[in-house]
Every structure is written in C-alpha cells, then in structure tokens.
Amino acid sequence: MSSQGCMFRRLPMLSVRGQEAIQEVRRIAESFFWEIVGVEDPDQLRSQIKRDSVRVVLIDLRGAMQSAMSWLPAFCREFPCLQLVAIIEKPQADNPAHASFLHAYFFDFCFAPIEPTRLTFSIGHAWTMARVADLHAASEVACGVGGEGANELVGQSDAMQAVRRQVHRYAGNHLPVLITGPTGTGKELAARSIHLQSDRSDKPFVAVNCGTLSPNLIQSELFGHEKGAFTGAAKRRIGWVEQAHGGTLFLDEIGDLPMEVQVNLLRFLQQGDIQRVGGDTTVTVDARIIAATHVDLNRAVLDGYFREDLLFRLDVLPLEMPPLADRGADVLELAQFYLARFCDELGVKRKRLSPATEAAMRTYAWPGNIRELMNRLRRGIVLADGQIVSLPEIKSHYEDQSDFPTLARAREHAEKRVIGEAIARAGNNVTEAARLLDVSRCTLHRLIRKHGLSID
Numbered sequence: 189m190s191s192q193g194c195m196f197r198r199l200p201m202l203s204v205r206g207q208e209a210i211q212e213v214r215r216i217a218e219s220f221f222w223e224i225v226g227v228e229d230p231d232q233l234r235s236q237i238k239r240d241s242v243r244v245v246l247i248d249l250r251g252a253m254q255s256a257m258s259w260l261p262a263f264c265r266e267f268p269c270l271q272l273v274a275i276i277e278k279p280q281a282d283n284p285a286h287a288s289f290l291h292a293y294f295f296d297f298c299f300a301p302i303e304p305t306r307l308t309f310s311i312g313h314a315w316t317m318a319r320v321a322d323l324h325a326a327s328e329v330a331c332g333v334g335g336e337g338a339n340e341l342v343g344q345s346d347a348m349q350a351v352r353r354q355v356h357r358y359a360g361n362h363l364p365v366l367i368t369g370p371t372g373t374g375k376e377l378a379a380r381s382i383h384l385q386s387d388r389s390d391k392p393f394v395a396v397n398c399g400t401l402s403p404n405l406i407q408s409e410l411f412g413h414e415k416g417a418f419t420g421a422a423k424r425r426i427g428w429v430e431q432a433h434g435g436t437l438f439l440d441e442i443g444d445l446p447m448e449v450q451v452n453l454l455r456f457l458q459q460g461d462i463q464r465v466g467g468d469t470t471v472t473v474d475a476r477i478i479a480a481t482h483v484d485l486n487r488a489v490l491d492g493y494f495r496e497d498l499l500f501r502l503d504v505l506p507l508e509m510p511p512l513a514d515r516g517a518d519v520l521e522l523a524q525f526y527l528a529r530f531c532d533e534l535g536v537k538r539k540r541l542s543p544a545t546e547a548a549m550r551t552y553a554w555p556g557n558i559r560e561l562m563n564r565l566r567r568g569i570v571l572a573d574g575q576i577v578s579l580p581e582i583k584s585h586y587e588d589q590s591d592f593p594t595l596a597r598a599r600e601h602a603e604k605r606v607i608g609e610a611i612a613r614a615g616n617n618v619t620e621a622a623r624l625l626d627v628s629r630c631t632l633h634r635l636i637r638k639h640g641l642s643i644d
Contacts, residue, residue, distance in 0.1 A: 198223045199311065200236045203248035204255075213246065213275075216304045222311060230259050237267060243318035244311060248275045250300060257289050261535035264293055268532050271295040271314040275302065291574075292536050340377045342525045343518030347510040351378065358505050359385035364457070366442075366502045367480040369509030372559030375480040376440060378509060382478060383436040391435030394475075396428045399441035403628045406449055408465050417466025429462055432475035442479040442502065443488055444631040450495045457501045477502065483634055493630045512554040512561065519549050522558060526565050527577070534569060542578045604639040607632070616643045 199222050203209045210226035217224050224246070227233045236242065249256055253276075264270070274297035280286050281297075290297055295317060296310040341352055358365055359382045367375045376395060383393045401409050408417070412427030429437055439445075445453065456462050457477060461470040479502045488494035512519055523541060531538045541549075545568075554560060568577040607625065614620035622632040636643065 197221065197315070198225055198240050198242065199244055199246060200225045200227055200233055200240075200242055201246040201248065202227050202230070202233050204228060204252045205248055205250060209248055209250075212302065213307070216302065216307055217311070220308045220311075222308075230263060234263070234266075237270070242270070244271050244273060244295075244314045246273050246275065246311070247294075249280065249297075250275060250277050253280055253286055253289070257285075260289075260293055264537075265532045265535060268528070268538065269318060271318040273297065273310050273314050275300055294537075340525075341374065341381055342522050343515055344521065345510075345515040345518045347515055348518060351507065351509065352381075354505075354507050355381050356385060358382050358507065362386075362388075362476045363504045364476070364502050365478045365505045365507055366485075367478065367507045367509060369482060370511050370557055371482045372557030373509035373511055374558050375482075375509050376438060378507060379436070379438040379478040379480065383438075383476075386436070386476070388435050388476060392432050393436050393438065394428050394432040395438040395440065397440045399444040399627070399631055402626055403446060403622065406446065406628070407452065410449065411452060411462045411464055413465035414467045417464070421466065424464070427462070427464065429456060429475060430464075430471060430473055433473050435475060437475045437477055439477065439479045441481060443481040443483040443485055443494060443634060444628060446628040446630050447493075447495065450498050454495060454498045454501060457498075488634070491633070493633055512557045513552075517550070519552075519554065519561065520546055522561060523549060523565060526562050527569070530562075530566050530569050536569065537575065539569060539572060539575050539577050542576050545577060545579045545582065548579055600639070603635070604641070607635055607639060608641060611636075611641065611643060618643060 199217065201210055201213055201224050203226065206228075207226065210224060214224040214226075225236060225240075227236055233245065237245070247256065247260075264272075272294045274290060274294045276286075276290070276297050276299060278299050281290070281299075295314045298307050298310055341348060341355065355378055365379070365382060367378055369375055379395070380393060383389060396410070398406075407413075408421075408425060408427065410427050410429055412425050412430055413421050415421060415424050439453075452462070456473070460474065461472045463470050485494050485499050485503070489496045489499055512522075520541075523546075527541065528538055549561075556563075564582040565577070568582040571581040572578070607621075610621045610624045611618075614624060618629055618632060622629045625632065627635075635641075
C-alpha cells in the first residue's frame with residue numbers, strides 16, 4: 189500500500205540493459221501507482237509471472253530484439269492471456285522483420301526516449317485488455333473447454349447440452365458405446381470425453397480409423413502378430429486392441445470393417461480375449477469399446493455388409509452427434525474456441541472475427557461440420573494481415589461470392605471420380621477395384637452407395 193492507501197499494481201519489466209533502464213521506468217510508473225519489478229532474463233520473468241498475479245509485462249527491446257524473436261513465441265503460447273508492451277528505438281521499427289514481430293506479439297510499444305504519458309497510457313490500456321482476456325479464459329473453464337485435456341464439446345445449444353449429459357452418464361460404466369452422426373461432427377471428441385471422465389482416464393485411449401486400415405494387414409493392425417506369422421513379420425507386434433488394455437479402444441468408421449474381421453471383434457466383445465495372427469495362445473484384454481460411424485449400420489445389416497450380432501454388441505449405449513447446422517449460435521462459440529487455440533499453436537497474437545464473418549457463419553450450412561470450420565479458421569489466421577479475420581480470408585480462392593462452398597464438396601467430387609475410374613479399370617469387379625483403392629470390399633460397397641454409382 190502507498191502512504192495514501194492506494195494499491196500498487198505489480199508490473200514485471202524485462203531488461204538486459206541493467207538497473208539503470210529499470211530505474212528510469214520505475215520513476216515514471218510509480219507516480220501512477222505501478223510497482224516495477226526488474227528481471228534480467230526469460231526464466232526470471234517466468235518465475236515472477238507464476239509467483240504473482242501478473243497481467244502486463246514491459247519488455248525493453250533496445251539491443252535485445254533478435255534474442256526476443258527466438259524465445260518470445262513459445263513464451264506467449266505458455267501465457268496466452270498476458271499483454272506485452274515494448275520499449276524500442278525508432279530505427280528498430282523501420283526493419284520489416286522487427287515490425288512484423290512487434291505486430292504479432294505486442295499489445296503496444298513506446299519509443300525511447302520514453303514519454304511518460306505515452307508509457308502510462310499503454311500500460312493502462314494493456315492492463316484493461318489483459319483483464320478481458322482473463323474473463324474470456326475464465327468463461328472457457330466454466331464451460332469445460334479450458335485447460336490441459338479439456339473437454340472440447342463446446343456449445344450451449346440444447347443438442348450439445350444433451351450430448352454432454354449422455355457423455356457424463358456413459359462415463360460411469362464400462363459398457364460399449366456407439367456414436368453416430370455425420371462426418372466431422374466431433375465423434376472422436378465425444379469418445380475422448382467419455383474416456384477422460386471415466387475411471388480409465390489414466391490408461392490408454394487408442395483411436396483407430398477402420399476405414400484407413402489396409403485390407404491385407406487389418407487383422408495384424410488390430411490384433412497383432414507373432415514373429416514369422418507372414419512375410420515381413422520380423423518381430424512380434426502388439427495390436428491396437430491389446431495396446432488399449434485397461435483403457436478405451438475407439439473404433440472410428442466401424443462400418444468399414446471387413447466381415448472376417450467383424451467375427452474376431454465379436455469374439456473379443458463376447459469373451460474378452462484375442463489371438464495374435466500366427467499365434468496359438470489367447471491374450472486376455474480389458475478394454476472398453478467405443479465405436480463410431482456416419483453410415484446407417486441397420487441398413488448395412490440388411491445389405492449383408494455388417495453382422496447383426498456385432499451391431500447388437502456395439503449398440504448398447506447410443507450417442508448421436510448433431511450436425512453443426514442444427515446447433516445455432518454454437519458455431520460462433522466453436523469459432524472463438526478454435527481461433528484462440530490455433531493462434532496459440534501458430535505462435536501469433538490472438539485474432540478475432542469481423543462482424544460480417546460471424547454473420548456469414550451463422551447462416552452457412554456447414555456440410556463439412558466442425559472439421560470444415562477448423563480448416564477455414566486455420567486458413568483465416570494465416571491469411572489475415574492484422575488482428576481481424578474477415579470473410580474473404582476464410583474462403584477458398586475459387587469460391588463464388590454468392591455461395592460458401594466447402595472442402596468436403598471438393599473431396600467428395602474427387603472421391604467419386606477415383607472410385608469410378610477404379611471400377612472401370614477393374615472391369616466392374618468389386619474385389620479387384622477394392623484392391624486398387626486399398627480399401628475393403630465392405631468400404632467400397634458403402635462408397636458406391638454413397639455416390640450413387642453402379643456396377644454393370
């Protein structure tokens with residue numbers, strides 16, 4: 189407390205120029221009730237931040253610009269709510285690389301010699317913005333979306349609140365869960381959330397995309413193999429199922445599993461043991477199964493591509509993920525969440541969306557769902573010159589201004605073309621076409637139906 193009863197707010201200042209530079213700033217700041225604490229390297233600054241409630245840091249870049257450019261990006265990712273104010277020489281700002289660095293990581297800067305009014309204005313404004321950042325971070329934690337291993341099931345829509353209630357309920361037992369919903373709606377996030385809220389959270393979470401497994405190696409990938417089981421098996425391999433022992437095995441796109449592998453998975457669900465390829469002994473495995481699919485498994489059963497008894501075993505606790513277009517204002521909450529995360533990952537100052545961009549996001553259909561939203565936000569962060577991400581920056585260069593097309597649409601078009609070419613080259617032989625595409629016959633039949641293709 190000051191002699192007049194006013195509270196001093198502590199402000200670390202990093203300066204490699206020694207106590208003389210720190211004393212200069214201290215004389216200016218103390219008359220405005222700022223307590224300047226001098227530190228001389230990033231480690232001391234980190235300790236000071238962790239010890240005190242620090243929101244703003246002064247960094248003297250005179251003679252230290254190159255050094256700061258090497259350590260500051262990682263430092264900002266560690267303390268994303270911190271606001272930085274720099275002290276620089278005027279010639280430093282004329283260097284394009286230095287100017288870009290200042291723009292990316294600093295709230296404001298002051299030229300030397302220091303003008304007292306300018307410095308105190310910058311500090312006060314930075315302190316206010318840091319408080320706003322603190323409140324935003326607090327709201328993320330309150331919503332269960334902040335911190336390490338946080339629940340990313342963001343959104344306050346009725347649909348997402350229902351999803352979170354089911355996730356919490358399902359986490360309390362070890363029964364199989366079947367998650368359904370369109371591609372890109374966050375099925376793996378829901379599976380991870382169940383795992384993290386369960387008593388298996390300290391054990392492995394093993395995620396396997398069944399649609400990407402090679403048909404020739406899928407048994408080995410899932411259940412492992414013994415040394416010498418086949419050509420190239422130089423040593424024993426522990427499969428994905430066994431690696432999930434004690435934890436959770438997430439089987440994404442379960443509808444793409446070939447029928448012969450479905451038999452082995454059914455045996456595991458019934459008996460709790462597996463047999464490695466080339467082995468003659470059984471291995472007991474305790475792993476909770478969470479499966480996911482965007483296809484109608486009941487239809488797949490009727491079409492003969494999925495075992496009904498396996499479906500009964502998997503579909504004990506159902507969970508349906510809603511498409512993003514049905515979640516209303518959740519799209520903006522998700523956009524803010526991922527925008528902050530991707531800025532931190534890319535090591536840039538946090539950015540925000542323009543009002544026009546937010547309005548377009550609310551009315552867009554989002555056929556690619558959350559995955560499409562994430563891709564567009566990454567693009568916008570990279571392309572935006574300043575702190576505002578605008579509509580042109582999250583669009584592709586080929587997009588029509590009256591529409592808002594998606595990467596998913598282009599991907600589907602390419603997928604349909606390649607499948608058609610493979611079928612033609614294979615002479616309408618499904619087995620040969622599946623081999624050319626390196627997918628299972630079950631997956632190829634599903635894709636043929638999806639794209640409305642036919643085999644003559």
